[in-house]
Amino acid sequence: MMLFGEERMGATMRVVMMIGMVASLVSIAHAATGTATFYTPPYVPSSCYGYQNNGVMIAAASDTIWNNRKACGKTCTVRCTGPTSQGIPQPCRGSVVVKIVDYCPPGCAGTIDLSKEAFSKIANPDAGKVKIEYNCV
Template sequence: MKSYTYIFCFLLTIYFTNTYAQECNNSVHTGEGTFYDGVAGGTFGNCSLPVATGDYMHCALNNFDYDGSNACGACIEVTGAKGSVILNVVDRCPECASGDVDMTMEAFEMIADVIDGRVPISWKFVPCETISNNETIKINFKEGSSEFWTAIQFREINHAVSKMEYQLPDNTWKNTNRELFNFFIETSGIASPMNLRVTSILGEELIFENIVLNLNEDFDTGLQFSTPSECQEILSIDNIPLPTNILYPNPTSEILYIKNNSAKWILSDSEGKIIDQGTTDTVDMSALNPGIYFIIQKNRQTEKIIKR
């Protein structure tokens, strides 16, 4: 019993100490895929990015991978049992666990059956050329911006923006803070016209010169982040194995089913206390209080369970 409690604590340590990084062809993330209504037809997502009416190829990332809005505008390739889909990150899922992706039903249908509701997925960051049609970067000034308070957002990006700076009169560059809703804000304002320097998540720098503050329309920079050749070579993650033991329904109020179970499991609460264990393909959770639980298997595979 103590050994499984140790395994649980060990896994939680790994869970919370992952180093976040967006790189082309970087390590594959795993988690659960779910679906929601999406934010098509406005700028309703947490990233404040416009999503066209009828555009369902977008998603919300969990808090960890959202990374304080650093992931906004990036693209991810999500793979499930039925296939893969490339989605634009435009929203945040506060209740999602690390690695989870909440997508539109239309996108979810491309990787799994809707009736499943919650499914294991693999995903990674990829360049956005496939959905941006090689558009150049646009600069949007938030309503209320002026030379005394300036809020800037970058749109139609091939790779996520990691930093924005503006040029001071002495030709040095000043870094600008980024808010959770994906605007770089200088509370003391930036004089117009302005020179801006942006850095992509891959480290590429672009300088946009003589940008005039305009609240009526986005400024077309005529420039775009490039994609190194090594990022073009391996975009598919179809061969990444998904977890074989699928837990459903999740959330659940009574019986949890473990599909393809072939190993001993441990049911633990969020504090690591062991509640039950067995080798069956069902777990009776009807007597438990609502909350978050974990199924831990002998091979150290762990799944989060929500009890309604």
């Protein structure tokens, strides 16, 4: 026998799940495209935070994202969409959320330069560079 409160709670959970699914579709629809590369430790100092440790799910922003330091502290959802070369045909593994902590100067090889740990979440590091969709907030 289901109690009234449990039934209401179940309905609430369904609504929350539906809102979450819609929100993720909206964020994907507004995602920008580019490329991701990676860099290796040490991750400090960084342009945004000096010697403050921000963990390993971090990234350096190219001029496309940097916006005169306004990107510092933003979180970006980055999803691998495919290879940039013929080397590794299926490099993608998924997506990752990273914090922008550094600047990738002009000549940066990617739109976003992920820590090696973050890159490894979305793609095989042997690929070196992959196509991505990203959304920063």
